[in-house]
Amino acid sequence: PDDQARRDALARHERLTKPAGSLGRLEELGVWLAGCQATCPPRPPSRPRVVVFAGDHGIARKGVSAYPSEVTGQMVANFLAGGAAVNVLAQAAGATVRVVDMAVDADTPEFVRAHKVRRGSGCIDTENALTDAEVRAAVTAGRALADEEVDGGADLLIAGDMGIGNTTPSAVLVAALTGAEPVAVIGRGTGIDDEAWMRKCVAVRDALRRARQVVDDPVVLLRTAAGADIAAMAGFLAQAAVRRTPVVLDGLVVGAAAVVAEEMAPGARDWWVAGHRSAEPAHTLVLEHLDLRPLLEMDMRLGEGSGAVSALPLLTMAARVMNEMATFDDAGVSGR
Amino acid sequence: PDDQARRDALARHERLTKPAGSLGRLEELGVWLAGCQATCPPRPPSRPRVVVFAGDHGIARKGVSAYPSEVTGQMVANFLAGGAAVNVLAQAAGATVRVVDMAVDADTPEFVRAHKVRRGSGCIDTENALTDAEVRAAVTAGRALADEEVDGGADLLIAGDMGIGNTTPSAVLVAALTGAEPVAVIGRGTGIDDEAWMRKCVAVRDALRRARQVVDDPVVLLRTAAGADIAAMAGFLAQAAVRRTPVVLDGLVVGAAAVVAEEMAPGARDWWVAGHRSAEPAHTLVLEHLDLRPLLEMDMRLGEGSGAVSALPLLTMAARVMNEMATFDDAGVSGR
Known part of the structure; x- marks a missing residue:
C-alpha cells in the first residue's frame, strides 16, 4: 500500500466535519483503502x-x-x-x-x-x-x-x-x-x-x-x-x-x-x-x-x-465518508 | 415482538441451505426482525x-x-x-x-x-x-x-x-x-x-x-x-x-x-x-x-x-437471507 495516499487520507480525516478519529475503525478502513488504491479519497469498491x-x-x-x-x-x-x-x-x-x-x-x-x-x-x-x-x-x-x-x-x-x-x-x-x-x-x-x-x-x-x-x-x-x-x-x-x-x-x-x-x-x-x-x-x-x-x-x-x-458495506461506507462528507471549511463549522 | 413469528423464523433457518445456526448473529437478527414485524420471513427494512x-x-x-x-x-x-x-x-x-x-x-x-x-x-x-x-x-x-x-x-x-x-x-x-x-x-x-x-x-x-x-x-x-x-x-x-x-x-x-x-x-x-x-x-x-x-x-x-x-446493512442482509436463500428441499441439497 501507498504511504503517501495513507498520509493524505489521515490528513483528510482531520478536515471532515467530525472530531478526528471519532469514526474509529471506519476511518482506519478508509485510510487502508486509500493506501491500497494509492489515491485519496479512496473510491468505493465498484466491482x-x-x-x-x-x-x-x-x-x-x-x-x-x-x-x-x-x-x-x-x-x-x-x-x-x-x-x-x-x-x-x-x-x-x-x-x-x-x-x-x-x-x-x-x-x-x-x-x-x-x-x-x-x-x-x-x-x-x-x-x-x-x-x-x-x-x-x-x-x-x-x-x-x-x-x-x-x-x-x-x-x-x-x-x-x-x-x-x-x-x-x-x-x-x-x-x-x-x-x-x-x-x-x-x-x-x-x-x-x-x-x-x-x-x-x-x-x-x-x-x-x-x-x-x-x-x-x-x-x-x-x-x-x-x-x-x-x-x-x-x-x-x-x-x-x-x-x-x-x-x-x-x-x-x-x-x-x-x-x-x-x-x-x-x-x-x-x-x-x-x-x-x-x-x-x-x-x-x-x-x-x-x-x-x-x-x-x-x-x-x-x-x-x-x-x-x-x-x-463497511468498506463502502468508509470510502464514501471520505468522498462525500463536508470539510469544516466548506460547511462553515468551527474547529476545536 | 411476536412469539409465533419468532418460532417460524427459527424453523425457517433450519430449512435454508446452510447448517442451522451457521450464520450466527445474522440469524438471530432475522428472528428478532420477524418478531418485531410479526411476520416470517421478515421484510428487509424498506424505509x-x-x-x-x-x-x-x-x-x-x-x-x-x-x-x-x-x-x-x-x-x-x-x-x-x-x-x-x-x-x-x-x-x-x-x-x-x-x-x-x-x-x-x-x-x-x-x-x-x-x-x-x-x-x-x-x-x-x-x-x-x-x-x-x-x-x-x-x-x-x-x-x-x-x-x-x-x-x-x-x-x-x-x-x-x-x-x-x-x-x-x-x-x-x-x-x-x-x-x-x-x-x-x-x-x-x-x-x-x-x-x-x-x-x-x-x-x-x-x-x-x-x-x-x-x-x-x-x-x-x-x-x-x-x-x-x-x-x-x-x-x-x-x-x-x-x-x-x-x-x-x-x-x-x-x-x-x-x-x-x-x-x-x-x-x-x-x-x-x-x-x-x-x-x-x-x-x-x-x-x-x-x-x-x-x-x-x-x-x-x-x-x-x-x-x-x-x-x-446487517439487518437488511439478515432479512434478505430469510427471503431469498434456497431451502434444502428446493435446492436438492442433502441434509445432515
Missing part, C-alpha cells in the same frame, strides 16, 4: 468480486463432518442458481459471485471446472492431499483466477470456500504454522457432535504429524495437508497482493489459506483486511498470527465468503 | 429513518467539550446540506435523515424547530435542565415524532444526537440509573484533553449528586439532569415500542435516553437492537444494563446515529 473455491476432501470419509461429501457438488449447483447464503449476501452488498471447482468429487458444468485439478483431494491423515504437479497446478490456477478477475475489472476480491470436510485440513495448516496443539484448533465445523469431534481430533493429530515435517516449505505443506481448493486460495490471495488489489478475508478456511499465502509472499497481508471473526477456534489463531483485527464478530461459521461479504 | 435530535447544553459553558456550543447550530445546517457523517452513511445504507431542533442555542429553519422547547438546556451541575412543562413538552415531542415517522411509512427507526456537551448529561443519567461512579462513566467525548476531562468529572459529580435524589421518577430525572434533546429521544424510543417498530440504537447519548425510556416503558428494549459499542466507557454500562449485545465494535464515538446506521 467487488467473490470467488468461491469448491473442493472435496478425502478426510471426509473419516466422519469429520455432519454432512456427506455429495453436498459439495450440490452446493455448487446452489451457488450457480443463486440460492446460497453468499449469493444473497453478495447481492445485498453489491458484489458478484463466481464459483470454481478445484476438486469437487462430482461432475460440474464445464465453465466451473476449467481449473479443476482432481476429484477430491487426498485423505491427509495417511496420504498427501495432492501430488507435486497437482499442488503447482492449483496454486497457479489461484493466481490465474486473481489475474482474470482483476483484468476483468474487479477492484476488491473475496475468496470463499465450499467443501465438506474442509475445516479439517484448515485446522491442520493453522496448527502447523502457529505451533498450536490439535485440540486448540478443532471446532464444530458444520455442527458436528461429540463423536465426530473426536474423529476430527484423531484426523487432525495424524495429519499434523505429517504436516509438521514440511512446515518450512509452504507449497510442500499445501501438497501434504491442504487440498486443491485451499492451495488455489493461497495462490489467489498472494496474487491479489501482487496485483495491488484489496482483499476482505473470510473465516477459517480462507484464513488457513491466507496464513500459507503470507509464507509464500511475505507482506501480502498488508493488502488484506479481516472481514469477521469466525466461531471456529482456529480462526482466532489465524487473526493473531496475521495480526489482523476483524471487522465483524457475529459468530458466523458458514464459510462461502459469507463473513467477508457481510463486512463489505 | 429506515434516522431522526437526529439536536440541542445545546448549559454545561458546555463549564468547558467539558473540545468544541464551542456554536458548533451545534452549524452542524444542524450541515445535516440539512447533507454533509455530515450520518448523511453519507445513511445514504449508503438506504436510510433517510431528519434533524429536529429541540434546544439548539441558535436560530434554525422553521421546519427544523417545530418541536423546539428552549434555547439550550440548563446547566445541570447547579440547576435543572428543564422545567416541568418543558420536560413534558420534550417527551411528548419525541413521542409525536415517532408517531409521525411511523405514520409516514418508516418501518425502522434510528435516533441520533447532536449537541456540544451532550455526553456530560448522558454520563450523569447512566451513572444515576446504573449506580456507577463518575470516573467510570466519563469518556473523552469529542476528544477532550486531561484538563477538560477533569472539568467534566467535576460537572458529572455535581450533577449526579442532584440526579441521584430523583432517580425513581424517570421524567423528573430527565428534567433534572438531561436536556430537551435527550428527553425527546427517550419519548421517541418508548413510542417506537408502542408502535411495534424496530429500533437500532446508536451510542452513548441515545443509550442514555434508552436507559431512561426503559424505565418509562419497561419492555421497550425488546424492540431495540444495539447497533454498536461506542468508545465512550459509559456506553458499555448502557449495553450491560439493557442486556443488549452490540452488532459492531468499531471504536466509533461520533454520535449522530452514525454507529446505528453503520449496522443497518
Whole structure:
C-alpha cells in the first residue's frame, strides 16, 4: 500500500466535519483503502468480486463432518442458481459471485471446472492431499483466477470456500504454522457432535504429524495437508497482493489459506483486511498470527465468503465518508 | 415482538441451505426482525429513518467539550446540506435523515424547530435542565415524532444526537440509573484533553449528586439532569415500542435516553437492537444494563446515529437471507 495516499487520507480525516478519529475503525478502513488504491479519497469498491473455491476432501470419509461429501457438488449447483447464503449476501452488498471447482468429487458444468485439478483431494491423515504437479497446478490456477478477475475489472476480491470436510485440513495448516496443539484448533465445523469431534481430533493429530515435517516449505505443506481448493486460495490471495488489489478475508478456511499465502509472499497481508471473526477456534489463531483485527464478530461459521461479504458495506461506507462528507471549511463549522 | 413469528423464523433457518445456526448473529437478527414485524420471513427494512435530535447544553459553558456550543447550530445546517457523517452513511445504507431542533442555542429553519422547547438546556451541575412543562413538552415531542415517522411509512427507526456537551448529561443519567461512579462513566467525548476531562468529572459529580435524589421518577430525572434533546429521544424510543417498530440504537447519548425510556416503558428494549459499542466507557454500562449485545465494535464515538446506521446493512442482509436463500428441499441439497 501507498504511504503517501495513507498520509493524505489521515490528513483528510482531520478536515471532515467530525472530531478526528471519532469514526474509529471506519476511518482506519478508509485510510487502508486509500493506501491500497494509492489515491485519496479512496473510491468505493465498484466491482467487488467473490470467488468461491469448491473442493472435496478425502478426510471426509473419516466422519469429520455432519454432512456427506455429495453436498459439495450440490452446493455448487446452489451457488450457480443463486440460492446460497453468499449469493444473497453478495447481492445485498453489491458484489458478484463466481464459483470454481478445484476438486469437487462430482461432475460440474464445464465453465466451473476449467481449473479443476482432481476429484477430491487426498485423505491427509495417511496420504498427501495432492501430488507435486497437482499442488503447482492449483496454486497457479489461484493466481490465474486473481489475474482474470482483476483484468476483468474487479477492484476488491473475496475468496470463499465450499467443501465438506474442509475445516479439517484448515485446522491442520493453522496448527502447523502457529505451533498450536490439535485440540486448540478443532471446532464444530458444520455442527458436528461429540463423536465426530473426536474423529476430527484423531484426523487432525495424524495429519499434523505429517504436516509438521514440511512446515518450512509452504507449497510442500499445501501438497501434504491442504487440498486443491485451499492451495488455489493461497495462490489467489498472494496474487491479489501482487496485483495491488484489496482483499476482505473470510473465516477459517480462507484464513488457513491466507496464513500459507503470507509464507509464500511475505507482506501480502498488508493488502488484506479481516472481514469477521469466525466461531471456529482456529480462526482466532489465524487473526493473531496475521495480526489482523476483524471487522465483524457475529459468530458466523458458514464459510462461502459469507463473513467477508457481510463486512463489505463497511468498506463502502468508509470510502464514501471520505468522498462525500463536508470539510469544516466548506460547511462553515468551527474547529476545536 | 411476536412469539409465533419468532418460532417460524427459527424453523425457517433450519430449512435454508446452510447448517442451522451457521450464520450466527445474522440469524438471530432475522428472528428478532420477524418478531418485531410479526411476520416470517421478515421484510428487509424498506424505509429506515434516522431522526437526529439536536440541542445545546448549559454545561458546555463549564468547558467539558473540545468544541464551542456554536458548533451545534452549524452542524444542524450541515445535516440539512447533507454533509455530515450520518448523511453519507445513511445514504449508503438506504436510510433517510431528519434533524429536529429541540434546544439548539441558535436560530434554525422553521421546519427544523417545530418541536423546539428552549434555547439550550440548563446547566445541570447547579440547576435543572428543564422545567416541568418543558420536560413534558420534550417527551411528548419525541413521542409525536415517532408517531409521525411511523405514520409516514418508516418501518425502522434510528435516533441520533447532536449537541456540544451532550455526553456530560448522558454520563450523569447512566451513572444515576446504573449506580456507577463518575470516573467510570466519563469518556473523552469529542476528544477532550486531561484538563477538560477533569472539568467534566467535576460537572458529572455535581450533577449526579442532584440526579441521584430523583432517580425513581424517570421524567423528573430527565428534567433534572438531561436536556430537551435527550428527553425527546427517550419519548421517541418508548413510542417506537408502542408502535411495534424496530429500533437500532446508536451510542452513548441515545443509550442514555434508552436507559431512561426503559424505565418509562419497561419492555421497550425488546424492540431495540444495539447497533454498536461506542468508545465512550459509559456506553458499555448502557449495553450491560439493557442486556443488549452490540452488532459492531468499531471504536466509533461520533454520535449522530452514525454507529446505528453503520449496522443497518446487517439487518437488511439478515432479512434478505430469510427471503431469498434456497431451502434444502428446493435446492436438492442433502441434509445432515
